[in-house]
Amino acid sequence: MKNHNTTPVYTFQQFNDELNEFYKYLKDNKYTDKEIRHIFTPLRPDTKKIKLTAAVVFSSVILVILLYLLTYNETFSWNLSAIGRIALIKILPYWDWTHLKNEKCLIAKYISPTTLSEISFNCDLCENIQQIDVYNSIAEDILMKRYLDVDTPVIIKKSWQKSDNFMEHISQNPDIANSVPCDLATNVYNGAPSVKKLIEKTHLFEKFFLHFQNCDYFGMKQFRGFAPRPSFLPSELSPVQYNWLLWSKNYNTTHFKPIALVDKVAVVGQIMGANFIKLLPRNNCETECPHIDVKLNEGESLIFTSLWNLEYKPSDSDENIAVILELH
Secondary structure, X not given: OOOOOOOOOXXXXXXXXXXXXXXXXXXXXXXXXXXHHHHOHHHOOOHHHHHHHHHHHHHHHXXXXXXXXXXXXXXXXXXHHHHHXXXXXXXXXXXOOHHHHHOOOOOOOOOOHHHHHHHOOOHHHXXXXXXXXXXXXXXXXXXXXXXXXXOOOEEEOOOOXXXXXXXXXXXXXXXXXXXXXXXXEEOOOOOOOOHHXXXXXXXXXXXXXXXXXXXXXXXXXXXXXXXXXXXXXXXXXXXXXXXXXXEEEOOOOOOOEEEOOOOOEEEEEEEEOEEEEEEEEOHHHOOOOOOEEEEEEOOOEEEEEOOEEEEEEEOOOOEEEEEEEEEO
């Protein structure tokens, strides 16, 4: 004979019957409905918490969908990008994230200490650069294959027209004049002025410098009309993403001023006067490749990639105006 040691199954029906008996017992003992509800509270679901959780989840989904749809709006998308860019620039002193923009995936695989160089720049491309090649004009494919693809800077002469009224035109454009620039450095203002107030303040100084990035969408868009994308740039490069203004007058300093560029390709266009430019190899190439010093003269353009950090110093010319365009 088989001995079956089975555990009795406690069914939902039994549980329900016991609850009914308990309820009947409470009623028979003169418990009020309020007291009975209080006793059975642990068995009731927390509907308020469930509703709150459902509302939070639903609102989050709607918000994500709304933000996704708004990214198709050019104005919203650019301003969101500008805010993100400003935040990234602010954390650069604490974390150099700039190499990530060249990676295909932001979440990197585990890399052992012996293979860390795989995510670094190829210093073979820059270790023997002794001077920057200069062209009067250059074909797009030569610029791309001979220089940009191998992170080699190059200068194009006669690529910018001189404009004696450049700053006057800038200050008279309402979208630019009323915008508040980003990453401002100057000796004439302490704070965050509009471009109009900044330019007006320079009238009080015989010697000054300033540089800033246009981060206001409409101001940046209008600035493209005064500093358009140069025709010599390869068509596969993007439209201009960000633009900068460098302006100085009778300003003499021994210190080079850094510009926090983050896009893949940068063009420095010298509209008036001249600037001394210093290109510094970045990351693992800091000690492997030389610093490059060059004087960028009126009408010239300097094109380089994100292997290089940029610093500049105003020349001793009466007035110096340059623009920087960032592309990828």
